[in-house]
Amino acid sequence: MNKEKEIILEENLWKVCYKLSLPAIIAMVLYGLNVIFDGVFVGRLVGEAAFAGISIVYPLTQLSLGLGSLVGVGAGSYLSILIGEGDRETQGKIVGNANLISIVVTAIMMFFCFIFMTPLLKSIGADNEALSYAISYFRITLIGSIFWIIGLAYNMIVRAEGKMKTAAIMMGIGLLVNIISNYILMKIFNMGVAGAAWGTNIGMFVYALLFVIYCKRGRASFNANIFTVRADKQIIKEIVSLGMSSFIMSVMGIIQGVIILRALKAYGSDLDITFYGAVFRIFNFSLTPIYGLMRALQPVAGINYGAERYERSISSFKIFSFVALIIMLPFWLVSMISPRLVLGSMLPQVTFDAEYIFSFRIFMSIAPLLSVTMTAMTFWPSIKKAAPAMVIGLGRQLFLYIPLMIILPGIFGIQSIYIGSFAIDVFLSIIVILILSKDFKKLRKLSIKSSC
Numbered sequence: 001m002n003k004e005k006e007i008i009l010e011e012n013l014w015k016v017c018y019k020l021s022l023p024a025i026i027a028m029v030l031y032g033l034n035v036i037f038d039g040v041f042v043g044r045l046v047g048e049a050a051f052a053g054i055s056i057v058y059p060l061t062q063l064s065l066g067l068g069s070l071v072g073v074g075a076g077s078y079l080s081i082l083i084g085e086g087d088r089e090t091q092g093k094i095v096g097n098a099n100l101i102s103i104v105v106t107a108i109m110m111f112f113c114f115i116f117m118t119p120l121l122k123s124i125g126a127d128n129e130a131l132s133y134a135i136s137y138f139r140i141t142l143i144g145s146i147f148w149i150i151g152l153a154y155n156m157i158v159r160a161e162g163k164m165k166t167a168a169i170m171m172g173i174g175l176l177v178n179i180i181s182n183y184i185l186m187k188i189f190n191m192g193v194a195g196a197a198w199g200t201n202i203g204m205f206v207y208a209l210l211f212v213i214y215c216k217r218g219r220a221s222f223n224a225n226i227f228t229v230r231a232d233k234q235i236i237k238e239i240v241s242l243g244m245s246s247f248i249m250s251v252m253g254i255i256q257g258v259i260i261l262r263a264l265k266a267y268g269s270d271l272d273i274t275f276y277g278a279v280f281r282i283f284n285f286s287l288t289p290i291y292g293l294m295r296a297l298q299p300v301a302g303i304n305y306g307a308e309r310y311e312r313s314i315s316s317f318k319i320f321s322f323v324a325l326i327i328m329l330p331f332w333l334v335s336m337i338s339p340r341l342v343l344g345s346m347l348p349q350v351t352f353d354a355e356y357i358f359s360f361r362i363f364m365s366i367a368p369l370l371s372v373t374m375t376a377m378t379f380w381p382s383i384k385k386a387a388p389a390m391v392i393g394l395g396r397q398l399f400l401y402i403p404l405m406i407i408l409p410g411i412f413g414i415q416s417i418y419i420g421s422f423a424i425d426v427f428l429s430i431i432v433i434l435i436l437s438k439d440f441k442k443l444r445k446l447s448i449k450s451s452c
Contacts, residue, residue: 002221004162005083008303013312016300017293017319020164025292025327027155027168030175033285037175041182041199043278043346046133046192051347052270053133054193055277056126059257060113061141064148066250067105071098071149072156073298074243077381078235079160079222080299084306092223095215096230097239098153103229106146113142124258125265125273137197144201151207158211161221162299170210178203242381245389249377252397259402260417263409271350272414278346279360286331286367287374293324294378301382310447314440317379325371332367335360359418366425373425373432383443388435392428400424 008016043051075098082091113120117138118131126134141148151174158167181202185195215226257280264272297320304312335342339360343352352360380389401424408416 004221004299005303008162008300009084009307009309009312013300013315013319016316017296017323020162020296020300021293021320021323021327023164023168024159024296025289027159027164027171028288028292028295029285030168030171033175037179037182040346041186042193042196044348045186048270048274048347048350049129050133050193051277052274053126053130054137054196055273055280056124056130056261057121057134057138058277058280059124059254059261060120060138062250062254062257063109063113064141064145065152066247066254067102067109068149068152069156069250070105070243070247071101071239072153072243073246073378073381074098074239074241075153076156076160076298077242077302078238079157080302080382081306081384083161083222083299084303088222090235092225093230093232093235094222094239095157095224095226096228097232097235098157099150100229100231101236101239102146102150102153106149110142110145113138117142123262125261130270130273133193137193140194140197140201144198144204147201147204147208151204151211154211155207156295158214158220159295160299160302162303163221164296166214166219167295170207170214173210174203174207177206242384242386245377245381245386245393248390249393252393252401256397256401256405259405263405263417264414267409268414274347274350275343275352275356275359276417278343279363281346282335282342283364283367286328286335286364287370289327289331290324290371290374293320293327293371294375296320297375298378298382301379305383308446308450310443310450313379313383314443317375317436321372321375324375325368328367328371332364335364339364355415359415362415362422363418366422369425369429372436373429376432376436379436380439383439385439388439392432392435396424396428400427 007019011019042054075094079091079094082088082094117135121131121134121138155167155170158170178199181199182196185191185199189195191198212226214220215224260276261273264276297316300316300320301313304310304316339357340352343350343360377389377393380386401421404420404424405417408420
């Protein structure tokens with residue numbers, strides 16, 4: 001039994017949470033800062049029009065990260081379960097199959113996005129100067145998309161081993177390279193938005209490179225076979241099924257962003273688009289501690305589930321979601337108390353009136369409840385039950401978010417986007433809690449059977 005597996009299976013869960021979550025939170029905060037620094041550099045060094053351009057294209061750039069999470073969450077969840085079961089032969093095939101899926105999805109995405117780039121950007125509201133900035137940024141990020149996808153996927157595989165500190169170090173190095181690259185390309189070489197995109201590509205390349213070095217030096221707890229490409233039908237099926245919920249959430253988030261941007265374009269102004277771009281980045285950054293706890297929970301829940309320690313899996317969810325809530329509160333409170341201070345970090349030259357500040361506070365109000373909802377999305381694939389996450393991810397967007405975001409702004413104005421978002425996520429949190437309670441009962445029954 002390797003050290004991480006022994007800790008996850010045997011040590012006090014509060015201690016496990018501390019050991020794994022601290023570096024995981026740091027890793028996700030660093031990852032979140034990638035997006036924040038892109039916004040800061042563009043907002044300060046290029047201007048409001050450029051910021052609006054990258055805000056419009058932002059949802060589309062998340063497609064690469066969604067595909068990365070498809071591979072990473074799927075491969076990581078399956079790997080954790082295999083570690084719990086002690087199946088070393090199948091562990092050695094994980095990376096090769098993850099490589100194949102990454103190559104295929106990257107090729108498909110690049111093909112369609114390059115062909116339909118301009119009409120796609122115009123359909124979500126990009127025009128004039130903002131369209132030029134959006135095309136420049138999106139084209140360059142597509143060129144580097146393979147590194148976005150495999151970089152994220154590889155980092156999730158390291159976390160699946162329980163090696164959160166190693167994953168955090170990789171994230172930290174990648175962020176540092178990204179910041180330095182952004183500064184050099186944008187400030188010194190005056191490359192503008194293109195410099196921001198290339199800087200992010202370089203950072204993502206470093207994420208992937210560090211995993212290669214990690215594997216070649218024999219640091220992985222399993223036989224990673226980093227340079228292999230495999231097509232094992234059953235393993236691909238497991239990776240895709242376990243990672244699909246995360247991908248669906250990403251795609252639905254992209255659709256959500258497109259719908260909102262169209263509403264802002266139709267019923268609002270360029271300032272509304274700029275404001276939404278800033279709020280969305282700040283909101284996502286406030287959730288990075290939750291993202292960190294999600295990633296730390298995954299190997300704990302998965303390895304214990306694989307080892308048939310079902311009650312311990314349940315306890316891990318409760319502890320990790322509680323800690324996620326406590327840790328995210330400080331930044332959330334600062335944002336709620338001093339929204340102008342937080343918004344000013346990105347857009348110091350823009351003054352937002354009381355109506356914008358109210359919208360900001362409403363949108364941010366839901367964040368604490370997401371400590372349960374979002375950790376549930378990681379917990380379900382970790383216990384080989386991806387269906388609830390997929391149903392909720394699809395249902396939230398198709399039956400709630402998209403219809404309301406199409407109807408409300410035309411009737412009640414732009415502010416209804418933020419109020420409607422709050423109401424939807426409150427309702428969804430209640431549904432998630434009810435489903436979790438049923439799943440806990442089923443796991444406890446399995447625990448009783450396995451102990452007999």
